[in-house]
Structures are given as structure tokens and as C-alpha cells.
Amino acid sequence: MSIKDRKERDKLDRRKLIIESATKLFLEQGYEKTSIRNIADDIEYSPATIYLYFKEKDEIFYVIHEQGFDLLNKEFVNHNQIKDPFERLAELGKIYLNFAVTNPDYYDLMFIMRAPLTEIKCHSKWEAGDNSFQYLLQTVTECLEQKLIVAGDPLIVSMAVWSYVHGLVSLFIRERLQSVDIEAEQNPNLLIQSLEYFLKTLKV
Structure with a gap:
């Protein structure tokens, strides 16, 4: 060397x-x-x-976000071969849940911890973060075009799906489910089952 x-x-x-x-x-x-x-x-x-x-700690925080989203995006792209967009949407939700449960520290820093993200404003476009949401938005749009889910604005539906799954994993990571005697740690399938129930409410 x-x-x-x-x-x-x-x-x-x-x-x-x-x-x-x-x-x-x-x-x-x-x-x-x-x-x-x-x-x-x-x-x-x-x-x-x-x-x-x-140059500052916010730049370090930004890099941590980049690494986290890169990991998540690689998992998403692995499911491009699923032709049925509704099946793909369900898989995206499961991937998101699994990513959060497997990488709780990354998820906490990426989506839960309060911190200024001024570094993002220094970039014309935040590729890593935007790619994850665009992948979700594209899948939801395909579901709507094929009339597989209840009609609605693609952006609003995508936000609803993301918010629901985020809520599930946030409750799990911060151990809030235990406060209502839900032992999700011993039965993580509860999260998947809850996601599947939610998606059924969208299906035509």
C-alpha cells in the first residue's frame, strides 16, 4: 500500500x-x-x-441521516421486481417496520430526535431522503392508476401511509406499547398485522 x-x-x-x-x-x-x-x-x-x-455538528447529523436513508433505499429497491403495486406497497411497509426494529438507533436519529436540519437547506435537493419518499409516492400512484386502492390524492395517501407506519414504529421504539400492556417486543408480528389491517382499509 x-x-x-x-x-x-x-x-x-x-x-x-x-x-x-x-x-x-x-x-x-x-x-x-x-x-x-x-x-x-x-x-x-x-x-x-x-x-x-x-464544519459543524449539524453536518455530522446530516451524514448520519444520509447513511440511514441509503440503507433504507437499498432495501426498497430490492423489491422493484414486485409487479403488483399493492403487494409492493405492503412490502414497503414491512421493510420500513423491519428497518426501524433492526436499526432503532438510526431510526431514532432519522425520524424522532428533535434537531435542526439546517444542513439540508444547503443542498438544492436532498437525494437520500427524497428518494425514499418518492419510491413510496410512485408505488401509491401506481395503485391509484390501477384502481387498487380508494381514490385520493397520491401525495395525501402517501403521507397517510407513511404517518401510520411511522406511528407504529415510534410507539415500538420508545416502548410506549408496554404502557398499555401490549408486549410487541415478544410478538413483533403485531406490528405487521396492524399494518396489514390498515392497508385493507385502503383497498378497493
Whole structure:
């Protein structure tokens, strides 16, 4: 390995370490209470070293979002081969549920934790985040065109589907279902069954 290659690998390793530390601290302390100095102390770097890679903590938060959405989008695309759009819609919901249950930390940071997303405004278009929703919107639009679900505005229907599934996983991740004696952790199929019931209300 050349010196140039080694230096490039070291840079990538440092960047990965910074992101991992920030992810952990955001989850433990919250976004507001986590500072660049906190992250630097956690990995025994100087704050100046962190700033060589990221201009502010919001940029780190943005990168974490990008990684999360990339993982989710790859799962979505794997189901392109499903021809029936209603069946595909059901699979998207299950993928979303599974992603949240399997990656609760990512999901918390992506969809639940309160934090400013000013970095997104610096981009003309947020590809990673938009791609996930556009995939849902496209599938819903196909369902409507083929009259497989109750007529409605594609955007409104897509928002309703997303909101419903988000509500399910948020209750699960934050362990709110236990407060009403629903042991979803022992029976995650309850989430799938609830999703299937909701989708039946849309079907023609």
C-alpha cells in the first residue's frame, strides 16, 4: 500500500470514528447537549481535528441521516421486481417496520430526535431522503392508476401511509406499547398485522 493510499484510508477511518462517536453521544445526551468538544473528548482528538472533517455538528447529523436513508433505499429497491403495486406497497411497509426494529438507533436519529436540519437547506435537493419518499409516492400512484386502492390524492395517501407506519414504529421504539400492556417486543408480528389491517382499509 502506498503512502498516499494509507493516508486516504486513515482519513476515512478518522471520519468513520467521528460519525460513530457522534451517533452514540446524540443518542445518549441528545443533539443539543452534544458539542464538537464532547465528540473530540470521546475519541481523544482535538476539536480542531474534528473541524478538518466537518464544519459543524449539524453536518455530522446530516451524514448520519444520509447513511440511514441509503440503507433504507437499498432495501426498497430490492423489491422493484414486485409487479403488483399493492403487494409492493405492503412490502414497503414491512421493510420500513423491519428497518426501524433492526436499526432503532438510526431510526431514532432519522425520524424522532428533535434537531435542526439546517444542513439540508444547503443542498438544492436532498437525494437520500427524497428518494425514499418518492419510491413510496410512485408505488401509491401506481395503485391509484390501477384502481387498487380508494381514490385520493397520491401525495395525501402517501403521507397517510407513511404517518401510520411511522406511528407504529415510534410507539415500538420508545416502548410506549408496554404502557398499555401490549408486549410487541415478544410478538413483533403485531406490528405487521396492524399494518396489514390498515392497508385493507385502503383497498378497493
